[in-house]
Amino acid sequence: MSDRAVIIIGFAVLLAAVLGALMVARLRRASVASLADTVAYAMSYRAVRIVAVLGWAWLGWHFLAR
Template identity: 75%
Template sequence: MSERTVIIAGFVVLLAAALGALVFARLRRETVASLAETITYVIGIRTVRIVAVLGWAWLGWHFLVR
């Protein structure tokens, strides 16, 4: 298997896991929080907001400056 094939397979597995989690959250609304609820809760924590801003700044600096 080539490196490209392994990377594509990895992204397909991640996509399938994300879709599976989405379906599971929709079917079990009373026990599993949706993605929007989870993000709303997590972004309410100050440390997470700071890390998110620093992460976006790092990505922007490294990919958009060129």
């Protein structure tokens, strides 16, 4: 298996985990926070906002600058 295939499978697994967590959050409202609530809570910290901006800048540089 090539490195590219492993990376694609890894991202597919991450996407499936996120979608599964979203489904659980929708079905069991009281026990698991939704993605929107989690992001809103995380963005209340300045360090998380800085890391998010740097992450978006890195992604933009690598995917849009070529």
